[in-house]
């Protein structure tokens with residue numbers, strides 16, 4: 108197995124920038140299925156980092172370990188200075204309000220209207236706002252950001268796939284997270300809707316200066332949005348670099364992604 | 367050889383399940399006292415539990431009272447004890463038949479519903495979505511549901527008992543010329559606190575068990591649509607079994623008190 112460093116230049120970002128997420132030697136197996144075998148990753152403040160990998164390569168597993176939905180077998184996961192694997196439930200919940208997560212399948216609460224979907228996290232974290240919670244204003248602002256202000260009273264079952272994804276994005280934004288994790292934001296959408304979602308992601312990033320980790324196997328999405336990329340192959344960070352650097356690489360495994 | 371292994375596996379998985387369920391119950395008590403308290407959601411769940419099973423409980427209760435009276439009448443006449451009819455029916459319904467049968471109906475109706483509902487939320491990652499936004503889904507989804515069943519099942523039992531007695535009194539009215547007033551006087555005279563209190567306490571436990579099992583099965587539902595069906599199905603089986611076990615324990619304990 109090749110070392111990541113052999114293949115492409117590591118770190119296109121200058122050293123010394125603030126680190127938002129730092130993953131070291133992450134390992135996770137399901138029985139004999141060794142999914143992650145020593146994955147390393149660093150997300151710097153304000154950057155868009157794309158992680159690409161084949162279906163079933165463990166991208167979702169990695170991101171779930173990152174947010175504490177799954178416990179890794181070993182390795183350290185540091186999010187904004189806190190070790191996720193060691194936090195108790197309350198501190199983890201506290202940390203999670205600073206991290207947004209967009210699910211592969213949107214995961215809207217289907218017994219609630221769009222408005223209630225967005226209000227839910229606000230309501231449950233009411234304490235944090237110390238009485239300054241203007242829920243209605245926040246809901247409308249978040250929906251406005253994704254261009255769906257008119258759909259506020261619809262049920263999730265009445266929305267199309269693209270609209271669901273946008274509502275999910277609005278729900279992720281509503282707590283104004285510092286980091287957003289996107290698990291395949293464009294999967295299952297047509298190319299045009301995908302472009303719209305990508306455009307939204309860029310606008311959001313500009314407007315709120317969030318740091319984003321984007322998981323995808325959509326090359327177009329990666330080209331447009333990535334500032335830096337990591338290729339996940341065989342459970343490790345196989346290669347790192349900018350889109351152009353990786354697209355030019357000679358290595359067969361890397362080339363396979365860009366065909 | 368394989369049979370022995372199979373049995374061993376089954377026994378281990380049974381004890382693992384019991385352990386997990388107890389852990390789940392423990393977590394309920396821990397989360398119960400944690401803010402925020404979702405009063406509106408609790409009301410909504412109470413309404414949904416009541417609404418889902420009221421008709422079924424009413425009809426079943428009524429028919430049980432009717433049938434029990436019709437079928438025991440000839441025997442009671444034979445022994446010349448037909449005037450004991452209200453006592454006999456009243457006690458058997460309030461003490462045993464009412465709570466157990468109605469709890470079983472609720473197990474079929476409510477535990478399976480909760481298993482399916484939470485199961486599909488698990489499968490479509492809605493529970494995960496609550497988890498990652500730090501909103502404590504256990505507190506929001508599970509605590510409210512278990513509290514709702516614990517409060518509502520005793521009420522449903524009461525409702526079913528009343529309709530069962532009404533059904534029984536109808537038979538007595540038409541077949542034995544016993545007025546409703548006389549019938550219910552007899553019933554209330556024969557019932558003692560020793561009948562009512564254990565039955566009420568028992569019903570609360572049945573309600574708790576139904577909510578607990580339904581939520582447990584749904585909350586830990588396996589991925590895939592097959593998982594949801596299985597969660598709903600096993601929730602009913604397990605809740606029913608738990609009701610019988612609790613009933614046995616309840617009878618055992620109240621027997622000890624009775625002898626004191």
Ligand SMILES: Nc1ncnc2c1ncn2[C@@H]1O[C@H](COP(=O)(O)OP(=O)(O)OP(=O)(O)O)[C@@H](O)[C@H]1O
Nearest residue numbers: 137140142160161162163164165166167168169324
């Ligand atoms: N809860 C689980 N139990 C057992 N195995 C799992 C579990 N979750 C994931 N896996 C396994 O881990 C591997 C990686 O899955 P993962 O969902 O991370 O893939 P992915 O890279 O996100 O793929 P996709 O692009 O299709 O979303 C798969 O082989 C899968 O079978």
Ligand SMILES: [Mg+2]
Nearest residue numbers: 166167211290
């Ligand atoms: Mg995935």
